[in-house]
Amino acid sequence: xxxxxxRNPRAHLIGRRGVVAxxxxxxxxxxxxxxxxxxxxxxxxxxxxxxxxxxxYVVNSFLVVYSICYVLAxxxxxxxxxxxxxxxxxxxxxLAEMLHAFATxxxxxxxxxxxxxxxxxxxxxxxxxxxxxxxxxxxxxxAVGIFExxxxxxxxxxxxxxxxxxxxxxxxxxxxxxxxxxxxxAIPWLLxxxxxxxxxxxxxSDVPWAKVARSRSVLAVGLAxxxxxxxxxxxxxxxxxxxxxxxxxxxxxxxxxxxxxFVAALAGGLAGGGISSRLVRAGMPPVRARQAVLLAxxxxxxxxxxxxxxxxxxxxxLAVSAGAFAMQCWGANLDTLPTDxxxxxxxxxxxxLCGLFGSVGxxxxxxxxxxxxxxxxxxPVWIATAVMYPVGYLLLRVLLRGYDxxxxxxxxxxxxxx
Numbered sequence: 001x002x003x004x005x006x007r008n009p010r011a012h013l014i015g016r017r018g019v020v021a022x023x024x025x026x027x028x029x030x031x032x033x034x035x036x037x038x039x040x041x042x043x044x045x046x047x048x049x050x051x052x053x054x055x056x057y058v059v060n061s062f063l064v065v066y067s068i069c070y071v072l073a074x075x076x077x078x079x080x081x082x083x084x085x086x087x088x089x090x091x092x093x094x095l096a097e098m099l100h101a102f103a104t105x106x107x108x109x110x111x112x113x114x115x116x117x118x119x120x121x122x123x124x125x126x127x128x129x130x131x132x133x134x135x136x137x138x139x140x141x142x143a144v145g146i147f148e149x150x151x152x153x154x155x156x157x158x159x160x161x162x163x164x165x166x167x168x169x170x171x172x173x174x175x176x177x178x179x180x181x182x183x184x185x186a187i188p189w190l191l192x193x194x195x196x197x198x199x200x201x202x203x204x205s206d207v208p209w210a211k212v213a214r215s216r217s218v219l220a221v222g223l224a225x226x227x228x229x230x231x232x233x234x235x236x237x238x239x240x241x242x243x244x245x246x247x248x249x250x251x252x253x254x255x256x257x258x259x260x261x262f263v264a265a266l267a268g269g270l271a272g273g274g275i276s277s278r279l280v281r282a283g284m285p286p287v288r289a290r291q292a293v294l295l296a297x298x299x300x301x302x303x304x305x306x307x308x309x310x311x312x313x314x315x316x317x318l319a320v321s322a323g324a325f326a327m328q329c330w331g332a333n334l335d336t337l338p339t340d341x342x343x344x345x346x347x348x349x350x351x352x353l354c355g356l357f358g359s360v361g362x363x364x365x366x367x368x369x370x371x372x373x374x375x376x377x378x379x380p381v382w383i384a385t386a387v388m389y390p391v392g393y394l395l396l397r398v399l400l401r402g403y404d405x406x407x408x409x410x411x412x413x414x415x416x417x418x
Contacts, residue, residue: 093115
């Protein structure tokens with residue numbers, strides 16, 4: 001329940017379930033729009049005569065801008081408010097998605113991807129802020145977990161949906177229709193969303209950026225994301241192309257199979273958050289509980305490399321799905337760690353700074369991936385994915401050993417990012 005006297009008379013128009021449902025829909029649309037290019041990559045490469053290295057430039061045009069805007073998006077949403085901040089961001093990225101339909105080559109694709117990144121960077125900061133406005137502390141973990149399910153649902157829906165549109169019309173309509181979905185979503189959000197609580201909260205503006213940035217906790221989580229996030233980006237942006245190049249799948253087959261690993265990822269996120277929460281309820285300190293799941297999931301991610309050596313498509317998809325399951329187990333716990341390590345007024349900035357580490361790692365890895373695929377094969381890329389998560393875990397464990405930056409911070413009994 002909200003504090004007495006902290007209600008907006010128009011807030012009843014949407015309700016808490018409506019807020020979570022709209023946020024889940026927005027996150028799903030965000031990842032469908034992000035994945036449309038990946039699904040169409042083999043087709044666009046042939047039509048626009050793009051090399052694998054060219055494709056890596058297109059991917060990185062998104063990641064470079066995204067890494068910068070990820071840090072800035074929280075400040076933008078705080079300034080405009082949740083309703084306008086997220087609403088305008090969705091309209092922006094939807095128009096940018098539709099702009100892809102008019103691309104004619106490498107440069108125009110890169111421009112469209114960069115514009116898409118500007119808007120898409122706001123989804124997580126705005127979503128978490130909306131949850132904080134509508135839910136009490138003890139309820140926020142579950143609410144955030146539900147709306148972040150879109151991170152896996154979007155990649156599940158994108159392959160069959162985008163291929164279906166492209167095969168019945170053409171690839172340009174795939175961008176137009178997926179972009180239009182976000183414009184439709186923005187109507188109920190802008191009309192119905194109102195902040196129900198007006199109680200003052202701790203201000204992050206009183207905490208210097210430099211203080212948060214110098215924290216060993218930011219370095220620990222940031223380095224774990226630096227080595228882990230690039231593998232997730234590889235799955236998002238390169239998996240359909242890998243299935244076409246290395247496994248010979250047609251566009252129709254990509255639509256039929258490319259979504260399967262993300263079903264495993266969806267299950268992994270729910271399992272990872274649930275296991276660490278169960279360990280916390282059993283009495284294990286939250287940071288240790290997260291680390292225990294991070295260790296197990298970081299090792300399991302290495303199963304993805306077996307796809308290179310699998311003789312059948314079934315075996316390859318099984319290996320890739322095991323890796324995707326483990327990656328979201330990892331993500332659910334790594335995303336929760338800042339809430340265990342920082343006071344609430346610093347969490348948003350800490351998450352933004354750690355996300356910057358992950359995006360920079362993704363930029364570098366995507367560039368290397370494009371070079372290796374064009375001049376060698378996918379094998380060295382898959383081998384790299386097998387070792388990056390364990391390296392990230394070791395750095396995290398060493399930097400957090402015996403370190404409690406805020407020993408008097410109350411520890412919630414339940415804390416789960418997914």
